[in-house]
Amino acid sequence: MRILVKNIKGLYQVEQTKRMAVCGNDMADLPCIENAFLIAQDGIITDFGRMEDLQEPNADKVYDAYNRYVLPCFADSHTHLVYAGSREIEYIDKIRGLSYEEIAERGGGIVNSALRLQQTDEQQLYEEAMQRIDSMIKHGTGAIEIKSGYGFTLEAEMKMLRVIRKIKENSPAIIKANFLGAHGIPLEYRGRQSEFVDDLVIKQMIPMVAKENLADFIDVFCDKGFFTVEETDRILFEGVKYGLKPKIHANELAKSGGIQVGVKYNALSVDHIEHTGKEEMEVLMASQTMPTILPGAAFFLNMPYAPAKDMIAYGLPVAMASDFNPGSSPSGNMQLILTFACVNYRLTPQQAINATTINSAYAMDAVEQCGSICKGKRANFFITKEIPTIEYIPYYYGENKVDKVFLNGKEQ
Numbered sequence: 001m002r003i004l005v006k007n008i009k010g011l012y013q014v015e016q017t018k019r020m021a022v023c024g025n026d027m028a029d030l031p032c033i034e035n036a037f038l039i040a041q042d043g044i045i046t047d048f049g050r051m052e053d054l055q056e057p058n059a060d061k062v063y064d065a066y067n068r069y070v071l072p073c074f075a076d077s078h079t080h081l082v083y084a085g086s087r088e089i090e091y092i093d094k095i096r097g098l099s100y101e102e103i104a105e106r107g108g109g110i111v112n113s114a115l116r117l118q119q120t121d122e123q124q125l126y127e128e129a130m131q132r133i134d135s136m137i138k139h140g141t142g143a144i145e146i147k148s149g150y151g152f153t154l155e156a157e158m159k160m161l162r163v164i165r166k167i168k169e170n171s172p173a174i175i176k177a178n179f180l181g182a183h184g185i186p187l188e189y190r191g192r193q194s195e196f197v198d199d200l201v202i203k204q205m206i207p208m209v210a211k212e213n214l215a216d217f218i219d220v221f222c223d224k225g226f227f228t229v230e231e232t233d234r235i236l237f238e239g240v241k242y243g244l245k246p247k248i249h250a251n252e253l254a255k256s257g258g259i260q261v262g263v264k265y266n267a268l269s270v271d272h273i274e275h276t277g278k279e280e281m282e283v284l285m286a287s288q289t290m291p292t293i294l295p296g297a298a299f300f301l302n303m304p305y306a307p308a309k310d311m312i313a314y315g316l317p318v319a320m321a322s323d324f325n326p327g328s329s330p331s332g333n334m335q336l337i338l339t340f341a342c343v344n345y346r347l348t349p350q351q352a353i354n355a356t357t358i359n360s361a362y363a364m365d366a367v368e369q370c371g372s373i374c375k376g377k378r379a380n381f382f383i384t385k386e387i388p389t390i391e392y393i394p395y396y397y398g399e400n401k402v403d404k405v406f407l408n409g410k411e412q
């Protein structure tokens, strides 16, 4: 099956040779071909260029993108989109003045989601997650990392990971699974947190996840009030032994040392990182770890914003993802993330698009397959509606500016 998209007003994020990520000043550039075409054969990008250089205009399906732009699909490298129920009651508590940590201490937050997940069957979790993914795809997302972490028991964690595996098998999007056994402390382990870490997460969960090949990555919520640097170290040590790549939550609530321990284990990414200073930037600069900011969570929780511009000025790459979850970021709309990136972090739209495509694809170990328009990569891209410029995407916020989405060369 060969498809041709012709008369594209601007084909963005093109590259002749694959890059791993875009760092520092380079994040300001978003390579573009005007009046372009794009060809995909059997789900893979095989050619693109200027319309006047189009040699072979025949295809099984031809799309005319006159007055429209084409971009690679967003890679959403951090989500918790398999969950049961919703948490708008806590949202009201937050409006009334309770903090995220206070809500967690009262048995709300992650603990609340865990109780609901334990009571929900696999099929229902799967169907609800697929509906969320469907909406994300319609908004231009083509690759998604999904975490476990609302299980709290061996059985429920495995159930969550099996749901993620089923999504991987059935979704047209690129899906990666992240085992987040240490996400919160179950009520019955309060005061015995180390036992939870050692007896359950390390001795039981990790070997089982590895044995059943249920995850690509391993995550820990390493932060003040959650898991300590030492516990994170122990968990990552064990995970790496079993071939799981670390990709962790760090420095959301405090300068917790999470960035350093992530880098120590060569994490693919350290995520949230609101509390990042010079010391952390130095550590990141000497690493292969992608600093990943989650603008939806900082916005929704009204928390300090990560110093994205300082990181870029320092020469670092920055990725951004939705953190889609029922507590701190109940949206998987990456177009909104672009708006937050521009308004709250003062990134240019070009920097924001780099952060949500190529850099976030790196952060989920998928940059070989997606994140740019490059020959040999999967044909995961979208055609916009008729909009005046690509800056209009973050500017005209709250509306879907995506018209057609293609995953593996197939219109969705």
Ligand code: NIG
Binding pocket: 080, 109, 110, 113, 221, 249, 252, 297, 323, 325, 326, 327, 328, 329
């Ligand atoms: O990334 N920070 C930890 N975990 C999630 C929140 C999950 C929840 O509140 O349910 C996050 O924000």
Ligand code: FE
Binding pocket: 078, 079, 080, 249, 323, 325
């Ligand atoms: Fe998260």
